[in-house]
Amino acid sequence: MxxxxxxxxxxxxxxxxxxxxxxxxxxxxxxxxxxxxxxxxxxxxxxxxxxxxxxxxxxxxxxxxxxxxxxxxxxxxxxxxxxxxxxxxxxxxxxxxxxxxxxxxxxxxxxxxxxxxxxxxxxxxVDYPALIFEVKAGAGGQEAMLFAQELYDMYTSYFEHMGWEYEEFAYETTDIGGLRHANLLVSDPEAYNWLRYEAGVHRVQRVPTTEKSGRMHTSTASITVIPRPADVHVHLTDRDLKIETKRASGAGGQHVNTTDSAVRIVHLPTGLAVECQSERSQLKNRELALKRLQAKLMQQQLESAEASKQATRKSQQGNLNRNEKIRTYNFMQDRVTDHRVQQGGTLHNLSGFLAGGQQLSVLIERLQLEQRKSKLVELLETWQAPQEAFEKKLN
Incomplete structure (x- = not known):
């Protein structure tokens, strides 16, 4: 009392x-x-x-x-x-x-x-010393892969603009200059707070160069941003790995047909499998595949740790994080629109935006403000004053 x-x-x-x-x-x-x-x-x-x-x-x-x-x-x-x-x-x-x-x-x-x-x-x-940044082509075939390459170029230019160190450890292209998939390790404590809201589906609307009738196509590519905490580590042991080699497929000339350079690694405890054939050297492909496997296992650890919190949030708010477009790049109208920013979410001069410099920073800052306001409102809705929380426990 x-x-x-x-x-x-x-x-x-x-x-x-x-x-x-x-x-x-x-x-x-x-x-x-x-x-x-x-x-x-x-x-x-x-x-x-x-x-x-x-x-x-x-x-x-x-x-x-x-x-x-x-x-x-x-x-x-x-x-x-x-x-x-x-x-x-x-x-x-x-x-x-x-x-x-x-x-x-x-x-x-x-x-x-x-x-x-x-x-x-x-x-x-939040502070993370590094993050794994993934670009992946989505719906739209070759056009989607070309768009994925443009996004890759835009973001790597942005990393350089911000002065962040990055290392590429997976990069699979097409024979016409498109990108199927790429993974990079970005090492800077500020990077995650700037890039976290770039994750999602990016949509492009334009007339492809291969389109003879002049019809506009819609294609997509996805961005994934995986934080890499300092206290999360993934240790791989040989007994947990099944490593297979095979001949690479796709472009590559006579080398593709004569050398078993492609590498496939299966992590036996989890069943996760990765492949890499982007390099001519089997040793290099093995090294890249191991890094990619580590990234996937780290993502699995982080998702597991966040599972209960995410489940609670979804039950209260509905499926707010559903896999839908977050940004549209419209070449016909020379604009980019972020659908999460209520005011100031549309910028023009698309070529300048895709250069990955100050224009991208401007949109990210506006997006950060919107998202931070939403998070603070959410926090205040669930926050209880100390006395109120104490009385709730007593009851």
Whole structure:
């Protein structure tokens, strides 16, 4: 009983019926309560985080949000309340007080924008030292493979534009310059936060060069982004592998018909199988196939770890992550449209966009903002104030 009374005193300001205003407005009581809980967590961590790397990392993440909150509260204290303004009988003094209030109001709006940006980043920011980036042709035959190659070129140019290191470990092409499938390892702690929302089905609408009647075709390619945590490792042992060699098929001249350079590896415990024939050397193909197998096993580990959380999310929200188009590249209208961005999701100058430079960054930043807002709204909908959560456990 005593514990309950103490908690009631400590968190009385948090336990309210939340206002029905915009959940991302600082006038929203639930958002205010959430910010206050972060502030309390921050000051508790300042006392206890010494010598604990995970707590110190959380403290570092909270620091910009709480500092911004404290600045906001300091500005609020400088604003003269309406009652005092109304009570001031000197008109000149009242006008001066109102002018000061207007200045502080402008500063408050700017501070609110900065705080919301910090809060959005906190709600959605994760760190992975590297990621596996996959490009794969989808529906549309040869045209889809040509489009997949264009996406591959766009993203590798973007990696270079951002200064990220990357390594190609699977690359299967067609004899007309298309791409069936490619895997790359991108090594940079910032890469995942920039590329995570690029995953999905990309659609192209254009008239193929082989189309004689001038009809527009629709083809697809898919992008997969697999985070690679520092603490996830895949160890392959020879006894768990079945390695087969065969002659490569497709383009390659006489070499294809005379050398068993293609490699197929089966991971016996899981049944996963990969093939590689992109290189002339059997040894090189074996090395690439092993890397590809490691990537698949790592993806399986990550999906298994996330399975329960994803199942809960889908049961509450429906199938929000269904495999549908996320972006359309329309060559006839010279535009690219991201279907997840409500405002500013369409850019023109498609050739410039496919160059993989600043235009792609602009669209990714807009997309990040949309997705981070959605995640913060979702977090606030399910978040409970500490006292509310405690009472729920008691009941």
């Amino acid at each position: 005593l514990l309950r009374k103490l908690l009631n005193v400590r968190y009385s300001c948090l336990v309210r019926r939340w206002a029905s205003t915009d959940s991302l407005s600082l006038q929203n009581e639930k958002l205010q309560a959430y910010l206050e809980s972060l502030r309390q967590e921050y000051y508790a961590l300042r006392v206890n985080a010494a010598g604990n790397s995970s707590l110190y990392e959380r403290l570092s993440r909270l620091d910009p949000v709480v500092n911004s909150l404290e600045k906001h509260r300091a500005l609020q204290r400088n604003i003269t309340p309406k009652q005092e303004l109304a009570a001031e009988k000197d008109e000149d003094m009242r006008a001066l007080m109102q002018e000061e209030n207007n200045v502080y109001a402008d500063l408050l709006r700017k501070q609110e924008e900065d705080m919301l940006q910090e809060l959005l980043t906190l709600a959605d920011n």
